[in-house]
Amino acid sequence: MQRPRNPYSSADIDRASHERENEERMIELASSGAARFVPIDTEKNLVSKAGGNPEPIFLQGMMARAVVGSAEEHIFLGYVDGTPYFAVDVSGKDTPLAEMGEFVDLRQFGSLLFAREGSILAYARGMTYWHKRHRYCGVCGASTKVTRAGHVRMCTNENCKTEHFPRTDPAVIMLVHHGDKCLLGRGKQFPKGMHSTLAGFVEPGESFEDAVAREVYEEVKVKVDNVTYRSSQPWPFPASVMIGFHAEAQSLDFEVNLDELASARWMSREELRPENLPQDGSFFMPRRDSIARRLIEEWLGHEAGPSISG
Numbered sequence: 001m002q003r004p005r006n007p008y009s010s011a012d013i014d015r016a017s018h019e020r021e022n023e024e025r026m027i028e029l030a031s032s033g034a035a036r037f038v039p040i041d042t043e044k045n046l047v048s049k050a051g052g053n054p055e056p057i058f059l060q061g062m063m064a065r066a067v068v069g070s071a072e073e074h075i076f077l078g079y080v081d082g083t084p085y086f087a088v089d090v091s092g093k094d095t096p097l098a099e100m101g102e103f104v105d106l107r108q109f110g111s112l113l114f115a116r117e118g119s120i121l122a123y124a125r126g127m128t129y130w131h132k133r134h135r136y137c138g139v140c141g142a143s144t145k146v147t148r149a150g151h152v153r154m155c156t157n158e159n160c161k162t163e164h165f166p167r168t169d170p171a172v173i174m175l176v177h178h179g180d181k182c183l184l185g186r187g188k189q190f191p192k193g194m195h196s197t198l199a200g201f202v203e204p205g206e207s208f209e210d211a212v213a214r215e216v217y218e219e220v221k222v223k224v225d226n227v228t229y230r231s232s233q234p235w236p237f238p239a240s241v242m243i244g245f246h247a248e249a250q251s252l253d254f255e256v257n258l259d260e261l262a263s264a265r266w267m268s269r270e271e272l273r274p275e276n277l278p279q280d281g282s283f284f285m286p287r288r289d290s291i292a293r294r295l296i297e298e299w300l301g302h303e304a305g306p307s308i309s310g
């Protein structure tokens with residue numbers, strides 16, 4: 001049985017990476033009437049709220065040509081049902097797009113989208129973010145130029161010519177459990193009352209499992225065993241992928257590192273039953289569309305996880 005995917009990841013996007021090197025093909029696709037362009041303005045996506053729920057706006061035809069002409073580059077994302085999609089960064093450009101809709105942070109409405117639309121918008125956002133921050137070569141400092149349909153930036157210095165690839169920073173996210181209890185923490189920036197799993201970035205030279213053990217020990221001084229992979233989620237806010245685990249604590253003793261967390265607490269399965277949760281806002285779990293929530297739900301025995309599809 002195929003396990004459900006997490007939001008911002010969709011099986012419907014064919015990245016067609018083998019076509020990126022074919023410049024003629026890319027020009028042909030980008031100039032075809034079928035092409036759809038995903039505009040991004042300072043990491044925000046264009047949506048229409050005319051129908052109530054936010055609807056992503058994809059540009060095509062005349063409007064697409066006008067916008068692409070004013071942008072520095074466009075990036076081939078791939079095909080969805082045979083339709084080619086491109087990302088285009090319009091930050092700081094004078095375009096008529098504001099009349100069509102509003103640029104909004106994807107995290108504010110991503111949970112309301114179908115999986116494939118959410119994935120396209122997240123992918124476009126992640127790619128344009130990377131381009132903006134890699135205009136110069138990290139090796140020699142010369143400017144870089146776009147190649148391979150926007151999936152590589154090459155240094156323009158003839159003696160360097162280093163190729164730079166889009167970066168994704170791996171972060172581990174883990175539900176720590178012991179017997180009938182799991183450990184939920186409160187990050188300092190969390191909305192009041194929200195409790196979630198622990199998480200942190202993987203360091204160079206470190207395996208995911210080691211990163212889980214290190215982060216848990218750093219945050220709550222708990223040693224863990226049996227670190228088991230569950231699922232992953234692209235998180236291009238701005239440039240991560242979350243790798244989700246369950247991890248078994250060696251004991252219930254813990255000590256919160258206040259530099260990292262505001263607080264933490266063990267919660268039993270019984271306490272986490274919806275009817276037993278406090279109704280005064282002092283405790284609530286992360287959103288249903290988050291991998292954190294899914295890790296908790298799966299540990300509770302709700303295998304299906306949040307309602308996620310293709």
Ligand SMILES: [Zn+2]
Nearest residue numbers: 137140155160
């Ligand atoms: Zn260089």
